Amino acid sequence: MPESTRTAPDLAGAAPGLFDMATPRGRLLRIAARLFGEKGFAGTTVRDIAAGLGIQSGSLFHHFRSKEDILFAVMEMVVEAINRDLAEAVAAAPDTAGRVRALIAVELHYLHGPASDATSVLFHEWRALPKARRSVLMNGRAAYFDLWQTVLAEARAAGLTPIEPEILRQLLHGALAWTSFWYRPGGALTPEALVERALALALKDEGRAS
Amino acid sequence: MPESTRTAPDLAGAAPGLFDMATPRGRLLRIAARLFGEKGFAGTTVRDIAAGLGIQSGSLFHHFRSKEDILFAVMEMVVEAINRDLAEAVAAAPDTAGRVRALIAVELHYLHGPASDATSVLFHEWRALPKARRSVLMNGRAAYFDLWQTVLAEARAAGLTPIEPEILRQLLHGALAWTSFWYRPGGALTPEALVERALALALKDEGRAS
DNA sequence: AGGATAACCAAGCAAGCGCTTGGTTGAGTT
């Protein structure tokens, strides 16, 4: 499939995901992310993960100290990558509407591109972490939330939306996160078209739907 | 707290939830819903539920044949109730925008009113059910989805949104479902104000935010 | 008074869970 070069960031080398498939650790994280995404963290056993790798369940603990550490590693990886790409994409956008579109495009790209498994784990399984680790993750995401809020405040000042930035951010985040339950790329609705629909939802008078 | 009498339905007698607190079965479902909502289905044990009722874990199986049956009963109860209230509220609304507001208000009322635990279980834990039972639930929700889509199609025909009804329905459903992770009634943002924000998100030129 | 029944307890079983242990293998280094 061809790249979407206009607004979405280039994740290039990370093609089969954000994990290094050359190392056992990377392969482990990849299938763990897939299983956690499919059956949830509590619904996935270390034996499931081991079976996916073709090794014994005990051998997992040569690479990670606990099942929870695996979940945390998956999430940390996504947080770092998404932070980087989001800042890049926003900096490259020419105007306010372009920045909002960039935010949406990056988030949807993570939710449905090569990193989809790991991203939906980050979005949907944070309750499985103890509070201490949850707040570590939230610290890592602070920059991400700030960026959204800054751009949305800019949009509101420009008259593109009447909704307060922090509320709009949460509503949009929910709308986008939920797409992992119903949207599948490859169908009639292209990823680019989905970005435009979400943008039409976020901003007045930017709708080019249908 | 006073009722919101304008558009939200009156759930009256169901005050402490939608469960009949006079029966052991109702009390069981109530605390099961709370625990499933807090820790997830797989993260909740039958011993947790029993402890919440002050009985032995084995005694649960006098009321339900399996843990999964408990989850299913919680979900069925919400599906029935929400279907009924949604149809009522939409029928009572005077115009298109009012019908969209009614849809949003009912959904948010279920997510944050007395039935909040059970509703967020329905929205977030359906993956814990085997596919056969999932499709039983989906059949029960068909009327619900149809209603949303009909009203949103009407809104689009009236020029209130450029987004296709089925896509808008999914995006809005995500935005609303996600509020259970961040919104708490009793704070600065009232439930009524949240409804207006969500309405401003759904429809053009209906924004009265700030 | 006698019988049926709903609601529970006390005890525990079989299976599955996360994780540990001690040992093996094979590629890389010197």
Next chain:
DNA sequence: AACTCAACCAAGCGCTTGCTTGGTTATCCT
């Protein structure tokens, strides 16, 4: 040739899981 070490296996430990069993108690119906 001797050594190191990452990557794994085979076995199983201690615990928790959902659920079963046989029996007890209180309430209601007749």
